[in-house]
Amino acid sequence: MYETIALVGATGAVGRIVLDQIVSRKLPYKRLKLLASERSVGKEVRVGDQTIKVELLEPDAFKNVDLVIGSTPDEVAAEFAPWAVAAGAVVVDESGFWRMDAKVPLVIPEVNPDAVDHHSGIIASPNCSTTQMVVALAPLHKAARVKRVIVSTYQATSGAGLAGNEELRDSIRDSLAGKTHPPKTFAHPIAFNLIPQIGSEKQDGYTSEEMKMVYETRKILGDDDIQVCPTCVRVPVLIGHSESILVETERPLTVMEATELFRGADGVTVVDDLAAKQYPMPLDCDGKDDVFVGRIRHDISGSGGIAFWCVSDNLRKGAATNAVQIAELLMRKAAAV
Amino acid sequence: MYETIALVGATGAVGRIVLDQIVSRKLPYKRLKLLASERSVGKEVRVGDQTIKVELLEPDAFKNVDLVIGSTPDEVAAEFAPWAVAAGAVVVDESGFWRMDAKVPLVIPEVNPDAVDHHSGIIASPNCSTTQMVVALAPLHKAARVKRVIVSTYQATSGAGLAGNEELRDSIRDSLAGKTHPPKTFAHPIAFNLIPQIGSEKQDGYTSEEMKMVYETRKILGDDDIQVCPTCVRVPVLIGHSESILVETERPLTVMEATELFRGADGVTVVDDLAAKQYPMPLDCDGKDDVFVGRIRHDISGSGGIAFWCVSDNLRKGAATNAVQIAELLMRKAAAV
Numbered sequence: 001m002y003e004t005i006a007l008v009g010a011t012g013a014v015g016r017i018v019l020d021q022i023v024s025r026k027l028p029y030k031r032l033k034l035l036a037s038e039r040s041v042g043k044e045v046r047v048g049d050q051t052i053k054v055e056l057l058e059p060d061a062f063k064n065v066d067l068v069i070g071s072t073p074d075e076v077a078a079e080f081a082p083w084a085v086a087a088g089a090v091v092v093d094e095s096g097f098w099r100m101d102a103k104v105p106l107v108i109p110e111v112n113p114d115a116v117d118h119h120s121g122i123i124a125s126p127n128c129s130t131t132q133m134v135v136a137l138a139p140l141h142k143a144a145r146v147k148r149v150i151v152s153t154y155q156a157t158s159g160a161g162l163a164g165n166e167e168l169r170d171s172i173r174d175s176l177a178g179k180t181h182p183p184k185t186f187a188h189p190i191a192f193n194l195i196p197q198i199g200s201e202k203q204d205g206y207t208s209e210e211m212k213m214v215y216e217t218r219k220i221l222g223d224d225d226i227q228v229c230p231t232c233v234r235v236p237v238l239i240g241h242s243e244s245i246l247v248e249t250e251r252p253l254t255v256m257e258a259t260e261l262f263r264g265a266d267g268v269t270v271v272d273d274l275a276a277k278q279y280p281m282p283l284d285c286d287g288k289d290d291v292f293v294g295r296i297r298h299d300i301s302g303s304g305g306i307a308f309w310c311v312s313d314n315l316r317k318g319a320a321t322n323a324v325q326i327a328e329l330l331m332r333k334a335a336a337v
Numbered sequence: 338m339y340e341t342i343a344l345v346g347a348t349g350a351v352g353r354i355v356l357d358q359i360v361s362r363k364l365p366y367k368r369l370k371l372l373a374s375e376r377s378v379g380k381e382v383r384v385g386d387q388t389i390k391v392e393l394l395e396p397d398a399f400k401n402v403d404l405v406i407g408s409t410p411d412e413v414a415a416e417f418a419p420w421a422v423a424a425g426a427v428v429v430d431e432s433g434f435w436r437m438d439a440k441v442p443l444v445i446p447e448v449n450p451d452a453v454d455h456h457s458g459i460i461a462s463p464n465c466s467t468t469q470m471v472v473a474l475a476p477l478h479k480a481a482r483v484k485r486v487i488v489s490t491y492q493a494t495s496g497a498g499l500a501g502n503e504e505l506r507d508s509i510r511d512s513l514a515g516k517t518h519p520p521k522t523f524a525h526p527i528a529f530n531l532i533p534q535i536g537s538e539k540q541d542g543y544t545s546e547e548m549k550m551v552y553e554t555r556k557i558l559g560d561d562d563i564q565v566c567p568t569c570v571r572v573p574v575l576i577g578h579s580e581s582i583l584v585e586t587e588r589p590l591t592v593m594e595a596t597e598l599f600r601g602a603d604g605v606t607v608v609d610d611l612a613a614k615q616y617p618m619p620l621d622c623d624g625k626d627d628v629f630v631g632r633i634r635h636d637i638s639g640s641g642g643i644a645f646w647c648v649s650d651n652l653r654k655g656a657a658t659n660a661v662q663i664a665e666l667l668m669r670k671a672a673a674v
Contacts, residue, residue, distance in 0.1 A: 154491065172509055172513070192573070193619050194619055205634030227639045231581040235531065237573070244568040274538045283526055300541060300564070309570075
């Protein structure tokens with residue numbers, strides 16, 4: 001049923017990993033089309049043992065396409081998704097554009113797989129910082145109902161794509177050589193620095209990235225009473241977003257219970273032995289698909305909540321892996337009918 | 338009354354800045370002695386237009402010394418402070434060893450200056466991550482009583498001294514060259530990485546650095562009911578600790594009120610205009626003595642609290658500046674008698 005797949009944005013930081021994942025997870029497709037803007041048309045991309053030429057992203061490109069994975073900025077997704085849907089394809093979109101649309105399910109396969117059953121042609125994959133947090137929160141929510149989350153993020157430069165990593169590497173090289181490096185991708189220097197703003201100002205002094213963590217969390221977990229206070233910060237790390245999370249649940253959880261819930265959750269790996277200096281770190285999570293959790297402890301400020309540290313490869317579970325998992329889920333469900 | 342000053346640990350990262358501050362703040366001393374372990378004895382150190390030879394740190398070295406500033410590890414401070422007190426000197430100590438001793442005042446001159454009046458020879462300067470947080474919290478506490486603080490830190494490598502910065506620079510150079518760099522100062526690689534552990538395991542899954550933020554905050558603000566849930570993280574930044582803070586007060590504060598309280602506080606500078614991309618960042622605070630506050634907003638998770646972002650040069654207000662300010666305060670009080 002989903003025989004022809006198209007990938008929009010194959011040459012970006014996430015698109016490359018989507019291709020790797022399509023091959024390594026052995027997605028059961030027959031034909032693969034790569035679509036991109038004029039600039040990339042004609043480029044040859046290696047996919048497994050095939051070489052595929054990039055074609056122009058235009059309405060006609062979706063003729064006979066069954067399933068589309070989109071790894072593009074919001075404004076591109078806003079334009080191409082309706083073309084694909086009109087042509088009869090289902091779109092799995094990684095951009096932020098469609099996520100909060102009431103007709104668009106927002107899906108993490110380990111958390112709300114059944115949400116894919118009710119779409120109108122577009123299924124959205126959540127924001128990177130939201131995805132890893134919700135994968136970790138989901139088992140606690142199911143067992144004890146999440147009431148409130150306070151989260152501070154430590155987000156890698158690859159969240160801003162290949163250009164983000166290039167800017168971090170180049171500016172650090174220049175900084176070590178005593179040269180200045182005017183920022184382009186980021187609003188401020190990122191070498192040996194932190195930028196406490198990701199996205200634009202959105203509401204009440206919070207940024208767009210922060211508000212995604214509020215609204216997307218509620219939509220995925222299907223609970224509008226969940227309260228989230230987020231602070232999103234860019235750090236000089238190439239790959240892997242980290243999050244310091246304090247979660248308050250309706251029924252208080254012990255550390256042991258929370259740890260067991262994390263251990264039993266799909267897509268979560270617990271690395272937690274402070275005495276042995278073991279906890280998740282970005283370098284260790286680079287290239288892995290799981291969400292890693294550690295530093296699990298009770299909130300000593302008296303809420304009865306649980307504090308923990310959560311790291312995941314933002315290009316994988318935070319983007320490519322989750323989108324490919326959604327595609328996989330659609331294909332499995334279609335094959336089972 | 339305080340005519341002869343001794344500095345213990347003059348050749349460390351903080352000691353160098355203490356010397357700069359003694360000169361730039363024109364501390365009214367007559368004689369200055371520099372004391373250190375055998376390894377540094379005989380070294381000549383430039384202080385203003387003087388050159389001073391480092392002498393051996395031993396009990397006799399404190400003869401005729403009136404005031405000592407100590408910039409040493411805990412175990413050194415444990416040993417030398419009693420020698421200095423026995424010789425009749427007052428010690429301003431930056432180490433962690435004496436801070437929680439009931440007979441030792443823990444002082445931030447902008448916050449609890451009168452605490453210096455009741456000492457038994459030793460006055461302690463707080464931990465770097467605590468100092469900047471408490472400088473920011475103090476005006477809110479005075480106006481509305483702080484009940485609970487949730488804080489996630491982003492701490493610079495210079496918190497581990499000169500060796501910490503050397504390791505960050507060298508390991509980043511090696512990483513960019515594709516070489517591995519076995520960590521020495523830190524337990525894990527710090528280049529393009531984060532380490533969610535500072536200090537050793539202390540209690541309930543929290544580290545020694547985290548528990549300092551709990552106990553020292555209570556002692557400085559003189560309120561044992563203040564609850565703190567800290568997460569301390571080392572980041573690949575050379576100078577400047579940053580903190581994402583959520584504070585819940587007994588009387589809820591508006592953002593405007595909190596901002597005015599910050600603006601009116603000694604030692605606090607507000608940098609807060611998200612629309613104009615203005616907020617405190619480590620690179621901007623390097624070499625400055627103030628505590629910088631921005632991203633001030635109400636807690637959208639419903640506590641009635643205030644969320645904010647706080648950055649300060651950890652070697653300055655977090656260490657050297659605060660110690661020199663305590664010395665200055667003692668001298669001013671003695672002169673006023």
